[in-house]
Amino acid sequence: MKLAYLSASTIPSRSANSIHVMKMCQAFGQLGMMTRLYVPDMPADALAAGESCHSRYGVARVFEIERVWWSKLFGRQYVSGFLAAQKAVRDGAQFALARCIPSACFAARAGLPVVFEYHQPISDSGRLSRLNELLFDGLITAPGFRGLVVITHALKAHFLERYPQLAERIFVAPDGADPFPADVQPVDLQAAGGRLQVGYVGHLFAGKGMEVVAQLCRQAPFADFHVVGGLERDIEQWKAELGGQPNIRFHGFVPHARTAAYIAAFDVVLLPNQKRITWHKAGGDIGQWTSPLKMFEYMSAGKPIVSSDLPVLREVLQDGRNALLCAPDDIPAWRAALERLNDQTLRTALGEQALMDFTAQYSWQRRAESILKRFSDND
Structure with a gap:
């Protein structure tokens, strides 16, 4: 046809x-x-x-x-x-x-x-x-x-x-998303031994969740944070706002074909969507309708996800089963979730279930x- x-x-x-x-x-x-x-x-x-x-x-x-x-x-x-x-x-x-x-x-x-x-x-x-x-x-x-x-x-x-x-x-x-490539080589994050490596992949415009990442990296000094993606002007704005915060690194724009290598290197991945996400100059809001690509890419990689607890994301994610869910603006809850994910057994269980759900449906x-x-x- x-x-x-x-x-x-x-x-x-x-x-x-x-x-x-x-x-x-x-x-x-x-x-x-x-x-x-x-x-x-x-x-x-x-x-x-x-x-x-x-x-x-x-x-x-x-x-x-x-x-x-x-x-x-x-x-x-x-x-x-x-x-x-x-x-x-x-x-x-x-x-x-x-x-x-x-x-x-x-x-x-x-x-x-x-x-x-x-x-x-x-x-x-x-x-x-x-x-x-x-x-x-x-x-x-x-x-x-x-x-x-x-x-x-x-x-x-x-x-x-x-x-x-x-x-x-x-x-x-x-x-x-595509099935995660079996031969992908994780990027070298130059991480200090034993520290939790936390990743976010995606745009940095209002509502996508950089607001959460910026606060969380200050409150979770036990983890290193990596931001992959974003327009140059947005990256510079967040760098200035964070003022040299030592445990966050901006990797800049990466072509989609290469993002798997970054996801593979992370211990935990973040989906910090806010209730309102502005997507064009007229102020359109996709927050209550969205089905984020990165959610499925994270799932295909079998990574443990910490996500905002929003109705539209609960159509796919279930707290304690294939992700940990936190109120979008409750930064202490996000920190607590990362502390829980220092446990390798929990990380493995959440990631394996996410991968099984992806393989079956997504x-x-x-x-x-x-x-x-x-x-x-x-x-």
């Missing part, structure tokens, strides 16, 4: 969205789908000499990438979405998974079977939310519309409250299989 993956992601970039898109295209390709990713031909991160988009993300060349015209004019995302849908139809696509509203709407109204995936409320899509709501209304009444994929049950409940007619067409598929390939099983039989 020819599958068109329609996305508005910048490829390559540092965004979690782009990682999700590339990993899902790989998963569909590995399942035997003739997969082509359509993305806007917009300014993107530079590739190193000899590097490709596929190698930047650590994915196999089992799918093609096609760039779609992108202008500097207002409304360019809608023009690009229309052109991507038009190209997919002309290329003979038999099925489409769309991550942007314009391309999903145009493709479905052209009769192409479309599954639309969205990770936040339509009303929270920035300054053009109202137009996107109108397009979504057009999408769900289009002849090609097959269903909606969301990443959490909380987000499903939100959509059902506003669109009860979708009751039989919404499917929850949490984010995922790989990218299982995710792709579940979406195809749910929707492709409806044609």
